[in-house]
Amino acid sequence: MQHAGTPNDEVLGLATAPQIEEKIRVLILDDDRALLDSLHEYLETRGFEVDAFVRTADAIKALETTTYDAVVTDVLLDGRTDGQEVLKQARARRSDVVVVMMTAFPILEDAVGAMRHGAADYLRKPVNPRKLSAFLHREIQMRRFETESFALDDLVSILSELVARTIEHIDPYTRGHGERAAYYCDKIARRFDFNEVELQRLRLAAIAHDYGKIYLRDLSFLTKEGPLTELERQEIMRHPHLGAEKLAVDPRLKPITRAIAEHHERFDGRGYPYGLKGDEISLPGRILCVVEVLDALATRRSYKPPWPIEKIREFFHEQRGNAFDPAVSDRVLAAIEEEGAAFFAPDPDGGPGPM
Ligand SMILES: [Fe+2]
Incomplete structure (x- = not known):
């Protein structure tokens, strides 16, 4: 990985924090x-x-x-x-x-x-x-986001709050998904040689990766029971590009938009929205793609309980080189091997995670 060499303070900004919790x-x-x-x-x-x-x-x-x-x-x-x-x-x-x-x-x-x-x-x-x-x-948050200038860490709070109050609020099974994605990204990226700035960007991309869903024409798709129609599927497939496009309005968020745009691309080229393959996808994008799936497997959803560790391991072996970059799969497998159940993010309802 290239070292950007930008100090943390500069990246995060140290301007006085604006009050974002007014009524x-x-x-x-x-x-x-x-x-x-x-x-x-x-x-x-x-x-x-x-x-x-x-x-x-x-x-x-x-x-x-x-x-x-x-x-x-x-x-x-x-x-x-x-x-x-x-x-x-x-x-x-x-x-x-x-x-x-x-x-x-x-x-x-x-x-x-x-x-x-x-x-x-x-x-x-x-x-x-x-x-x-x-x-x-x-x-209302978008209006502030576009007209006021925030320090980067305030942007992070605004984005996570926005995601929590919209997408994760409408679909309770995704509650905390952004935070957990950031947690997993951090664990995996540390097994590559990411520097601190790159780690911060990846965490931010993880928190905001599904941000584009806010802009879908109808948020009710997110909780629809049963299969989606072809039109609905195509609408949902717009979210990676939409999120990247909307976040690019802030120059400080530009560096994270590529990973967001790529988070549903698969290593074998069968992902969306661009159908990129292998290292046409950035490493942060390949990690985000893995993490998106990993969190879905490891937490309870409306249609399934958390998967047992063994089943998750099998899945990662199976998808190594298919959906997932082998290098990223190997890091996840090594981490599970070393840490066992402690590798997984805490369950949002305090229930048992993968065992
Ligand atoms: Fe997504």
């Missing part, structure tokens, strides 16, 4: 009282500060005196398109406000109008509160 203020407007109450209640349990209104006039009055981070509104209130009016008001008060329009009748004309006035998205009723919460977190 997010959300206005919700809907004339359906039951929906309003359920969204209000749920968003508050997720740490949002919520003002909920049934009447448009009250919402507009609130917008005159309070600055909201996000506005969630019905399109049609009492049969009139008051939602558009609220949207305009909200934008006048704060140009980068996140706006979500909810509708039972997605009418093309309204969608176009909403886009023109800067609505972030349309959600079809009945609106799933978890989906709304994940969506708001994503949009």
